[in-house]
Amino acid sequence: MSSASSALRLSRAVVFATVCGAVSAGGHALAGGGLVPFEVYLAGVLAVLASAYLINGRERGPAAVLAATVGAQTVLHQLFERLAGAWPVAGGDTPHGHPAPGMTLVHLTVAALTAWWLHRGERALWLMIRLYGTPLPLIRPLVTVPAACGMPAGRPVSTPEIPTCAGRTVSRAVSRRGPPGRFR
Numbered sequence: 684m685s686s687a688s689s690a691l692r693l694s695r696a697v698v699f700a701t702v703c704g705a706v707s708a709g710g711h712a713l714a715g716g717g718l719v720p721f722e723v724y725l726a727g728v729l730a731v732l733a734s735a736y737l738i739n740g741r742e743r744g745p746a747a748v749l750a751a752t753v754g755a756q757t758v759l760h761q762l763f764e765r766l767a768g769a770w771p772v773a774g775g776d777t778p779h780g781h782p783a784p785g786m787t788l789v790h791l792t793v794a795a796l797t798a799w800w801l802h803r804g805e806r807a808l809w810l811m812i813r814l815y816g817t818p819l820p821l822i823r824p825l826v827t828v829p830a831a832c833g834m835p836a837g838r839p840v841s842t843p844e845i846p847t848c849a850g851r852t853v854s855r856a857v858s859r860r861g862p863p864g865r866f867r
Contacts (some may be wrong), residue, residue, distance in 0.1 A: 691812075701728060702797060703755040704724060706793050707727070707755070707756050707790065708727075714785055719767050730762070731755045731758070731759065745802045749795065
């Protein structure tokens with residue numbers, strides 16, 4: 684588990700807060716809670732952003748991402764439910780009385796799917812960081828060609844010649860000439 688720089692922490696927190704805020708506001712509207720005013724949405728995203736920045740100093744596992752996502756969905760649900768009703772809606776009607784069990788089920792289902800999606804992104808990001816940070820492995824040559832093989836230097840080649848080491852089997856090569864083993 685590596686430690687993250689502040690720029691990486693901030694970018695991960697922005698992605699987490701934006702996704703959680705958008706999914707929660709969309710789920711809130713689709714489950715009957717009404718549209719969330721932009722000011723309320725922005726307050727929710729900034730609250731999630733601040734908490735996400737504090738906890739994301741290193742790579743998190745699926746359980747931690749799920750807990751953070753469910754927590755963010757719960758906080759955003761409460762915020763949207765309480766503050767969205769205080770703001771005037773475009774139609775002039777304030778949506779109250781939406782079914783709490785349905786809303787909770789929607790938030791939890793979406794939180795689980797979002798957590799899975801965010802964790803996949805988290806794993807991919809940290810894999811790229813680890814691969815970028817490690818030196819490239821030295822690849823052992825599969826074929827070791829002796830110095831006597833090959834073309835002599837300094838002479839132009841007009842026709843392809845067969846190297847002197849033709850007919851030798853390359854190390855680690857599998858020879859599949861002939862019939863299968865049971866007919867031998």
